[in-house]
Amino acid sequence: MFAESRIAPSVTINQPVAGRQRAGHLWSSLTDVCSLLQVTPIAAASTADDVVFQHVQFKTGQRLFTVGQPFDALYILNSGFLKTVMLDEAGNEQVLSFPMKGDVLGVDGIHAKQYMSEAVALSSCDVIVIPFKVFSSLGRKYPELELSLYGVMSRELAREQSMAGMLGSLSAEARVGRFLVALSERYAAMGYSGKEFNLRMTRQEIGSYLGLTLETVSRTLSAFDRIGYIAVEGRSIILKDMPTLKTLRRLPPSQSRSKEVVAVKKSAADVSFDAAEDLLAA
Amino acid sequence: MFAESRIAPSVTINQPVAGRQRAGHLWSSLTDVCSLLQVTPIAAASTADDVVFQHVQFKTGQRLFTVGQPFDALYILNSGFLKTVMLDEAGNEQVLSFPMKGDVLGVDGIHAKQYMSEAVALSSCDVIVIPFKVFSSLGRKYPELELSLYGVMSRELAREQSMAGMLGSLSAEARVGRFLVALSERYAAMGYSGKEFNLRMTRQEIGSYLGLTLETVSRTLSAFDRIGYIAVEGRSIILKDMPTLKTLRRLPPSQSRSKEVVAVKKSAADVSFDAAEDLLAA
DNA sequence: CGCCTTATTGACCCTTATCAATTGGTGTGG
DNA sequence: CCACACCAATTGATAAGGGTCAATAAGGCG
Known part of the structure; x- marks a missing residue:
């Protein structure tokens, strides 16, 4: 026992x-x-x-x-x-x-x-x-124990904050890309494959979560598939290029660039930027 | 002492x-x-x-x-x-x-x-x-005391959640309207006037907070002023129609209407709906 | 007083919502 | 067991909400 x-x-x-x-x-x-x-x-x-x-x-x-x-x-x-x-x-x-x-x-x-x-x-x-x-x-x-509840709530708060940041400033492609990577990481943390998994929710629910319509979610997934970032078939997902999915460029909507930090990290940032342009061109 | x-x-x-x-x-x-x-x-x-x-x-x-x-x-x-x-x-x-x-x-x-x-x-x-x-x-x-910290964190979490909901589903006009009303209520709770107050932040900062550009914030405030919902002059704000500002219509972006709840609250909702259309027409 | 930040407004157009039609999958009842 | 209904998903056509670029005006602050 x-x-x-x-x-x-x-x-x-x-x-x-x-x-x-x-x-x-x-x-x-x-x-x-x-x-x-x-x-x-x-x-x-x-x-x-x-x-x-x-x-x-x-x-x-x-x-x-x-x-x-x-x-x-x-x-x-x-x-x-x-x-x-x-x-x-x-x-x-x-x-x-x-x-x-x-x-x-x-x-x-x-x-x-x-x-x-x-x-x-x-x-x-x-x-x-x-x-x-x-x-x-x-x-x-x-x-x-109580400290750990503080921790849980604090983490939850931080998560919600970065979610708000994402909703406020990222493009549809970036949101979907990060969503997939986040899911992947959580599956991996649970011991499942982080590369291949099944979505448990509808496009509608994903869209609601990401502040998009189900059509945009569907289209974006299709686009990712076409380019080769992922393979989709209904709810089954295979991630093929996680680094790119994770860093897909934010089209700078809230252009709140602090003047101190303008030309920072050119090389690394522009790689994913180019990738995003490919996506749009396709 | x-x-x-x-x-x-x-x-x-x-x-x-x-x-x-x-x-x-x-x-x-x-x-x-x-x-x-x-x-x-x-x-x-x-x-x-x-x-x-x-x-x-x-x-x-x-x-x-x-x-x-x-x-x-x-x-x-x-x-x-x-x-x-x-x-x-x-x-x-x-x-x-x-x-x-x-x-x-x-x-x-x-x-x-x-x-x-x-x-x-x-x-x-x-x-x-x-x-x-x-x-x-x-x-x-x-x-x-510790319970009250739980309370603070829990409230903060709920606030952040409804913020995410707002960013994901409300139009620019609705966001700005609710932002003004929320500010008003907080000033009122502090004993200041809830009708007339000064913004302490720039349009840029408001925009970043609401997931909009500073131009959209500025334009929306100007539109509200033109219609008569508020009077703006730089950072000074006078609220003239709080009920409308608070309930400005959400253009249904994440149309995730549960099929049970379709034709609910016609009268009340449509008042603010009409008001929103006036705004767009102006 | 003059510089620099903040705000306003216009023109343009891109991203994404909306509307709509089709397909595939699943479950239920005849 | 098949037909029908229902839901999820895909894809196209269209348009509009709001972002981007740009020029100007109005404030603060040193």
Whole structure:
């Protein structure tokens, strides 16, 4: 039983935390949760292995929580794929993120005591439920733990910031290119192939996430394929030129070049710039 | 001394926390900080009035911290105006926010132990420095305090999310309109007039923040003025039709209308829709 | 007082949204 | 088991929103 609940972290990182069976549900220990979060296991945590967290399964299309629902728990994704969405005043969905294994969900509900977004399963999912009350009392007991939540939120904030930067200043090609590379890196971090993978979301959802229409996403993918940066066939993607995809030139829309930094890094930048022009010419 | 350091919250909200003079610098108590953050004063805080936080002054153009600088403190803006910016790979500035009194700065540095953005003074500023070590130990002593940091970060995250939504789906007019209204509401919350105020930032900076060019910002403001939604003259703004500015129609770019919600709220929505068309016609 | 930054406005056109038609895939019911 | 319906994706035609370039005016600030 102990052996099962304490698999070596290096192994658990690349496959779902097994947890243990009890009363027909899966449960995870604090140690399991830490390894899932890639947090250096808390020294004292093993003494608290009696604290267990419940797993819940969701099928495609189901929602973990919805906008306005009272906030009471954080969720950690153990396996499967999700999207999180905001709803504007007209009820239109705007995709905010595509959480994957190890990601924390529901953080935006802490402030107003109700969730500000919705999390929708894009596949069968297994999530660990962390009641917020339990979490914060644990945080008091293990300062490293609360620091790690600060870390998670801070990272999330930084991600959202660079997302805003991207939406504000990059061309469609650059957005799609970076999106693919980001996905690739996350798959790779999970132990899957970073070169070949299947998209779990529709063009519509990608477009909503990137601030583009589904047609533009489709066209851009087709263009990338034609040029040879990738191979697409429906939702299957093979990346062939990640460096170029990652650095595709921003057509300088917010030309907010600080006058100090004008002619910086000519060589490296212009390589990807030329590549972008090829793309447009094709 | 007590009287000075514990001004009634209702008063301190609308004017800089005075703090107390000591060794040529201003200092604030924990109670002062709480009132600045609009956090319900911590019950036990008065017993900890020996904990004081240093104020620091910055002049226009100076930076509170820069990208890559080791993270060691959070900052709370006591008076003045700032911008925070990210730098892309080419060194171009992208404006992320325009912090005002009571806002917390530096949160994005927690995760990687170094600041991910820069904070630049747009006017003379007075900020309170909260060494993060001090903060987290205080958090352990006063759970309400740490909860309030969670709250701040969570709110910040939600703000950033709706910002991303706005960048991804709203027209230039809608962005500028909402920007003005948001500014207005923040000025009002600080006790200033929400109807008439001066912009503290350039068109360039507004554009960078909204994902537009300075020309588009300028043109949009001129158009608003022509129609009568506002009166502009350089950086002075008078809002004349806030409801319309706030609800200016989103030209449906990411037409991700969920099929359930199609013909919702006709009357209210179409009023602002018509208004938007007037704008474009003018 | 004069320089330099900021703002305004016009002309042009490129990128990307919009509208529309077609195909392929999947699931369901006759 | 096939036909039909439905959804995702691709691709083309068209146009407009907003970016780029440029010239001028209006402010600050040393």
